Amino acid sequence: KAGVTQTPRYLIKTRGQQVTLSCSPISGHRSVSWYQQTPGQGLQFLFEYFSETQRNKGNFPGRFSGRQFSNSRSEMNVSTLELGDSALYLCASSPGPGASSGNTIYFGEGSWLTVV
Amino acid sequence: ILNVEQSPQSLHVQEGDSTNFTCSFPSSNFYALHWYRWETAKSPEALFVMTLNGDEKKKGRISATLNTKEGYSYLYIKGSQPEDSATYLCAFRNDYKLSFGAGTTVTVRA
Numbered sequence: 001k002a003g004v005t006q007t008p009r010y011l012i013k014t015r016g017q018q019v020t021l022s023c024s025p026i027s028g029h030r031s032v033s034w035y036q037q038t039p040g041q042g043l044q045f046l047f048e049y050f051s052e053t054q055r056n057k058g059n060f061p062g063r064f065s066g067r068q069f070s071n072s073r074s075e076m077n078v079s080t081l082e083l084g085d086s087a088l089y090l091c092a093s094s095p096g097p098g099a100s101s102g103n104t105i106y107f108g109e110g111s112w113l114t115v116v
Numbered sequence: 117i118l119n120v121e122q123s124p125q126s127l128h129v130q131e132g133d134s135t136n137f138t139c140s141f142p143s144s145n146f147y148a149l150h151w152y153r154w155e156t157a158k159s160p161e162a163l164f165v166m167t168l169n170g171d172e173k174k175k176g177r178i179s180a181t182l183n184t185k186e187g188y189s190y191l192y193i194k195g196s197q198p199e200d201s202a203t204y205l206c207a208f209r210n211d212y213k214l215s216f217g218a219g220t221t222v223t224v225r226a
Binding site: 042043056058102 | 148150152157158159160162165167205207212213214215216217218219
């Protein structure tokens with residue numbers, strides 16, 4: 001069974017550009033969450049999607065957005081990139097939404113974004 | 117802001133020795149406590165999901181306990197091996213998100 005797949009793995013963007021990251025969850029999983037890791041902040045919650053609907057969003061500016069498709073694949077987009085957006089972006093999948101508290105949540109290897 | 121704290125931040129263990137470290141979390145509004153093992157350039161590996169006070173879980177030489185009333189969990193590594201070297205993260209689960217601790221980085225010396 002394939003794990004959580006994220007693309008691209010590494011990318012470099014210039015300030016002011018936008019970026020789209022992709023996540024394919026484990027087959028059969030319908031919940032996808034995104035997390036950001038920066039050296040000083042650790043892993044921070046960005047948003048959660050279930051059945052193509054954003055259920056929750058973390059404390060990030062509106063430049064950060066996402067969506068989920070009918071096949072549960074998800075994308076996140078960051079517009080008007082800033083240097084501080086340089087981070088590892090992790091996608092996580094689980095069978096059901098947050099209320100299913102006993103579910104294991106599986107992570108991808110992440111997308112490393114560098115903004116120059 | 118949910119404060120999830122892990123201690124120590126790092127530790128060095130001699131091969132064959134056992135070790136343990138702590139995760140503390142809010143004792144209210146508890147849904148689950150997750151433990152992950154994270155090696156550089158790999159995805160975080162799910163170790164345990166713990167939901168009940170008094171839970172004890174074991175996977176090979178690694179085990180974990182949970183005390184939801186006082187808000188802490190211990191992770192134990194028995195007979196440490198070099199391949200146990202990694203950062204171990206705990207995460208407190210509320211309704212919709214994981215709030216992570218900063219991790220304990222374990223280095224096992226041969």
